[in-house]
Amino acid sequence: MDSSEFRKAAHSAIDEIIDYHDTIHGRKVVSTVSPGYLRKLLPSGPPEEGEKWNDIQKDIESKIMPGLTHWQSPDFMAFFPSNASYPSILGELYSAAFTAPAFNWLCSPAVTELETVILDWLSRLFNLPPCFYSDGEGGGVIQGSASEAIVTVMVAARERYFKRACEDLDGEAREAKISSLRSRLVALGSDQSHSSTQKAALILGVRYKAIPTTMEDNLSISGEHLIQTLGECEREGLEPFYLTVTLGTTSTCAVDYFQEIQQVLRRDLQPAPEIWIHVDAAYAGAALVCEEYHHLTKSFDAFDSFEMNMHKWLLVNFDAGCLWVKNRNDLTSALSITPSYLRNDFSDSGLVTDYRDWQIPLGRRFRSLKIWFVLRSYGVSGLKSYIRNHIRLGMVFHDMVLSQPDLFEILAPPAFALTVFTVKPATEQETEIPFENGVSHLGAEERKVATGIILEYENRQLQRANAITKRVYEAINAAGEIFLTGCVVKGVYAIRVVSGNENTDEQYLRKAFDILVRTTLEMQSKTEVTYTNGV
């Protein structure tokens, strides 16, 4: 493909992308292909001779498009959003054209320098405390994803822990101590943390323990539960070295009680070595562009790292995971290896950043370009209104759910454009609520029996609610008009609706709600199948 063929091909691709964007609301949001659909449509190997672009491009519409689930469709309300935007696509385009696996500063200084500048811009925009800025001991780096970031900081946490625990040891004594510590290390999260913390622990080969949360605490890690879990670790001879706290959990967008956590883990109270605290704000961190959320970062100077994904809710196409650390030396001293072929005077001088020592892979793409383009195209005020509009839409949807108390129940407070609710089963005409007036007037023996009956009743009610919620959810996703996510929180099956999609507006949320009502009424009228397992 020469330059003139490329110009033609690229113009045609741009037209197709614009057409895709402009017609996305008309496409069925979830792909309906069957497993294995594509192999049947493709030859058994690559062609011997090169093909023309026209022939290749045709296959996009005919073979690829049917297999796409359209994350930017306004009917997509599942998981968390994965927004893209035109300026971001342009950034990806230039990044591909300037291809370099820019592992060293010298490999392409602009790749490193724009990244440092942009992450400093963002750190101020998100109201991170100055300890995370690159002009001190901290700094930011762009990685692929929140999970990658967690593995990275967990390695740094482990090495810092060993270093501090063995400060006064060397040689065999040090080895022996590390070996003994290694088998007792435990990474902490909560029972609401994203699975990536557990996966990172698995990758490092350390234990994982989940701090319990309660509905009363809005599913947040509280100081009390943290203390309780730390006590448990002590009794079990475990060494907690790392903790993920979350700003916006996956199931309900809960925010852990940062201030309480900070107080429990205050450096001056905690015996060294300290636990590394990582803030996972993968999705909800985007809301920090708005001043009204700035109070959330108040305790962050007590934490060691913070991650949010520009590629979820801030219009940068996947991938653009932004990680900040308070002490960049924690990363580089854990991850740096410098063979001769990677050395150069600039790196040796210490005047430049070699981001390869801040991450797992060696090479890296020019990902800051697309963030830069998005920040400049939208401006800070544009990003604020973008987020505020989605949060407003979330409240609108929440109110719709509240308006039908006979059909739905809100499970957790609406947060960050996410509404989580359950479906109510049809009222059982034939059964009464047992002991509706309480059991206090009963004698001891009777009370015991009554309590058993009540528990059994409540359990049955929960199972009925779980069953219908799951059935409504599954029916809606199978129909494929809209795409939602189901989740299980404390044994309760719930449906999540996210209104953070770039193309969403009130009419799509109304449509989604109508579908929910219609499907719920259908399911309520059907013979009931009790939901018993599979949660």
Place this chain on the structure above:
Amino acid sequence: MDSSEFRKAAHSAIDEIIDYHDTIHGRKVVSTVSPGYLRKLLPSGPPEEGEKWNDIQKDIESKIMPGLTHWQSPDFMAFFPSNASYPSILGELYSAAFTAPAFNWLCSPAVTELETVILDWLSRLFNLPPCFYSDGEGGGVIQGSASEAIVTVMVAARERYFKRACEDLDGEAREAKISSLRSRLVALGSDQSHSSTQKAALILGVRYKAIPTTMEDNLSISGEHLIQTLGECEREGLEPFYLTVTLGTTSTCAVDYFQEIQQVLRRDLQPAPEIWIHVDAAYAGAALVCEEYHHLTKSFDAFDSFEMNMHKWLLVNFDAGCLWVKNRNDLTSALSITPSYLRNDFSDSGLVTDYRDWQIPLGRRFRSLKIWFVLRSYGVSGLKSYIRNHIRLGMVFHDMVLSQPDLFEILAPPAFALTVFTVKPATEQETEIPFENGVSHLGAEERKVATGIILEYENRQLQRANAITKRVYEAINAAGEIFLTGCVVKGVYAIRVVSGNENTDEQYLRKAFDILVRTTLEMQSKTEVTYTNGV
């Protein structure tokens, strides 16, 4: 930016990219900016209001371009190539437009299915044995980089090792055994392996040991040295669980002796649990498109995983690291965690692949598109001639180096378009080679003294050669007409020239050689500064 603004902006970006491509040979290959250049050119934060694309685009030429090192310039002969191509850029463009963090099959079935098909195409193209095809127990996955792949398979290797070592244990006995094994695990590579194996060991928190290689063995791992290292591990009470073997090492493109390795580690001879053998063919694996290299994969059915980067030498822009495993269950059983919000009927049915369980991150880009476009645009025959041309050019350059035996010495046989050589210091007029006629005619005492003198002389010659080679290398890179890489092999400082760049041809290699000759003559004529450290 609306659709019509995007059309205009994208057309303008395409023009700029074409112009960049067409004029790349005229640009200075290495950026000459000073550390911190970019921050001075940029405002201290993002704009409050959005800017127009015209204003953003202007900054690419004025602010970004000076900070780029041009990896696709024909003057770039450093590291390994990082080729890009127009079809690949189109793939990246569509991938950005279809953005999805496609962690599950259902998240966008085409992302998973095209990847499986394309990696099957490639596995046949590269003559991998059928055990790596997806229709059996194996299969391929696209990851970001070779280093990421090594971390991934090392985790799988560790878990498989534990599983097999503890087959007959459970509960506390199993825990105790694993804990004891854990502190004695050692990952193996060679002293020529890429640093990523050592880094992966560091991430997992296991030891790393390098198998020695020799110049006589062309810097390859031999059966003998492998046996020797395994013996050492046994004596030291270590548990080798993983080994990286390399097809094309970074310094000299050495190929380990696969058949000898296979024989040493034959499953029926080795006590269980077996060592996981990973083939790192990050760069040179591309040559496997040509039949004349197919004999290299003969022993691969004895190995567990294989990785090559389409983004180095096969025209796919970074990143497109392709990893194949013989048993995909080894990956999924080590890396799978399935919380409720990631469950769906398709995944539960086991009929589909969820690539998130084959890798460290959760989300994934649509990277197979660009490989598909490149395979179809070039065709198999196009890719073969592409690789063969570079290998031929490598031989041409090798012959140039050979033609000046007074100035240069070849360090390792030319391989995969890589030439590695040293610069000869100016002849020392004043000193003679000591004991040029040997020492066998001397008595025992005299021989000892003579040998000492010879060693000292040889060491001084080596230091002089190292010094001038390093100075020639540094002077050339500082001048910035061409970009080379220096490396240290067995204490010898050498220069690497790679002719695998997409825009290279004989005239550029001739130019590079002329610069080498000119710089060498200059350096030979200068007062000699002995090279003593810094290797």
